[in-house]
Amino acid sequence: ATCPGSWPYPRVLAHRGGGVLAPENTLAGLREGLRRGFRAIEYDIMLARDGVPVVMHDPYLGRTVAGSGHVYDYDAAELALFDAGGWFARAYEGEPVPLLVEYAQFCKAHGVWMNMEIKPAPDYDLETGGTVAHVAAALFADEIAAGHMAAVPLLSSFSMLALEAAREVAPQVPRACLMSELPPDWERRAREVGAVAIHTSHRHLTPRLAREVRAAGFGLFCYTVNEPRRARELLAWGVDAFCTDRIDLIGPDFA
Ligand code: G3P
Ligand code: MG
Numbered sequence: 001a002t003c004p005g006s007w008p009y010p011r012v013l014a015h016r017g018g019g020v021l022a023p024e025n026t027l028a029g030l031r032e033g034l035r036r037g038f039r040a041i042e043y044d045i046m047l048a049r050d051g052v053p054v055v056m057h058d059p060y061l062g063r064t065v066a067g068s069g070h071v072y073d074y075d076a077a078e079l080a081l082f083d084a085g086g087w088f089a090r091a092y093e094g095e096p097v098p099l100l101v102e103y104a105q106f107c108k109a110h111g112v113w114m115n116m117e118i119k120p121a122p123d124y125d126l127e128t129g130g131t132v133a134h135v136a137a138a139l140f141a142d143e144i145a146a147g148h149m150a151a152v153p154l155l156s157s158f159s160m161l162a163l164e165a166a167r168e169v170a171p172q173v174p175r176a177c178l179m180s181e182l183p184p185d186w187e188r189r190a191r192e193v194g195a196v197a198i199h200t201s202h203r204h205l206t207p208r209l210a211r212e213v214r215a216a217g218f219g220l221f222c223y224t225v226n227e228p229r230r231a232r233e234l235l236a237w238g239v240d241a242f243c244t245d246r247i248d249l250i251g252p253d254f255a
Pocket of ligand 1: 015042044057117156178199223224
């Protein structure tokens with residue numbers, strides 16, 4: 001199993017699959033990151049009406065996906081026909097909402113390490129967490145069996161219920177607690193879900209908190225860091241890794 005305190009993963013992740021150079025959470029975004037040498041990404045996952053996980057950030061259509069209503073108003077096959085790229089630029093018109101399974105398989109085939117962010121709709125924490133964990137465990141069954149844990153995705157969520165469900169379904173797939181600002185009882189929460197890492201907004205982090213998290217044996221990841229100078233500062237504080245929208249300014253080998 002992955003040990004708390006170790007961060008065997010890449011240091012710089014493309015946020016929402018490909019940062020802001022291509023439509024977020026689409027295969028086109030992923031390809032843009034690949035072109036720039038990224039082999040690690042963070043992306044968001046929700047459940048469609050039929051319980052099939054799809055790669056999407058917002059719980060509703062309208063911003064990045066043409067249409068209206070909630071993600072859970074549509075089956076995954078319907079969502080896959082909606083345009084998730086035209087909002088960004090004409091060249092991306094018709095880019096589909098990816099199914100999690102297809103997207104994750106594409107990542108695996110290209111050696112892209114994944115931080116899968118579980119974003120449950122209200123009251124769907126358990127189902128969403130369990131489903132995503134199941135997909136990750138099935139896709140990486142060989143790596144898990146071989147103890148090659150650095151290749152296995154890291155599941156993160158703001159929903160502790162989703163993380164608990166993920167642990168129930170696939171305890172061997174590592175989890176991270178997402179907390180925008182660390183509350184005084186952050187450590188208890190992280191231990192409750194058996195997390196190996198803390199994911200937090202860099203805006204609220206302090207050098208002292210960073211030291212505490214790492215001294216307690218957890219990996220420390222920050223979102224979303226878009227200025228190279230700030231990224232350097234956070235790394236100096238002991239932050240293990242971060243995601244960025246600006247994959248044009250901060251490359252995969254940034255140090
Ligand atoms: O996983 C970190 C970050 O992506 C959380 O915020 O809204 O961009 O998914 P958001
Ligand atoms: Mg996210």
